């Protein structure tokens with residue numbers, strides 16, 4: 001991980017709401033985090049916690065169908081208020097995104113070579129011959145054997161894992177500074193999943209590219225990320241280095257997530273499952289959204305939303321497993 005002093009991306013109080021059937025659904029609620037150059041940040045949480053919409057809000061995609069407020073500071077500018085024509089130049093160039101199912105973003109009618117080269121035409125000054133060589137180089141970079149021949153193949157001629165590699169090659173064509181990866185390995189079996197995660201990690205280190213990896217799988221995040229942000233009910237409830245969050249979870253929700261990972265429990269012990277269900281974003285409680293499922297809730301939890309507190313390791317909880325450093329007299 002290489003880091004400079006000022007963050008590459010600074011997200012402040014990012015909120016995204018949708019109007020559904022006359023009601024307001026707050027999918028992302030005052031989310032803030034910084035991302036350094038070369039850093040891999042994981043956003044983890046259950047389905048429906050707002051992870052994907054956070055990425056789409058950063059990319060300027062969520063505002064097409066929702067109301068987005070707050071700041072996404074990128075090279076001195078707030079992307080939230082940037083006109084669509086200018087966002088189009090940043091999207092796919094400096095900031096690229098990959099998704100869970102490559103088939104939904106690859107064109108089945110075009111060879112992968114044509115699709116990589118289209119991106120090179122859009123985002124580089126390379127001439128035709130250089131584009132061809134670069135396309136081969138990109139397939140090699142993502143570990144596709146026999147790259148020059150495979151440029152002529154169509155997406156359906158690749159396996160699931162290889163298609164994900166192709167999608168990463170297309171994303172890398174513009175040499176992005178930031179890769180947003182939305183559950184990129186969820187549809188893959190475990191061996192292929194591990195290979196793709198290693199690829200993303202290697203590319204981040206080799207190219208100095210920052211990555212935000214969205215996943216519901218804490219194991220995936222643990223393998224790949226420098227830092228973790230845990231999301232619940234549209235809010236970040238815990239944030240810190242991967243080591244701190246996994247070894248010393250401060251939020252009861254993070255603890256519950258950890259206890260439901262098979263590797264973390266003794267053999268023949270039933271996996272812990274959090275009681276209750278995730279909150280409806282349409283009807284969030286006044287206080288902490290996790291309180292109704294929390295065995296350690298105190299009176300304040302029902303009355304007020306806990307702020308994210310702490311310095312390096314932060315938590316939004318009135319009764320955490322222990323007070324975060326920088327709060328309650330700790331140094």
Ligand SMILES: Nc1ncnc2c1ncn2[C@@H]1O[C@H](COP(=O)(O)OP(=O)(O)OP(=O)(O)O)[C@@H](O)[C@H]1O
Nearest residue numbers: 018020027046047048049050051052053054065281
């Ligand atoms: N276009 C939309 N209109 C209305 N509600 C939406 C829209 N897109 C997403 N939502 C809602 O926003 C909430 C957050 O969705 P999001 O996709 O970010 O969750 P997630 O944490 O990424 O979960 P998953 O892994 O299931 O995608 C969900 O309740 C979802 O139903």
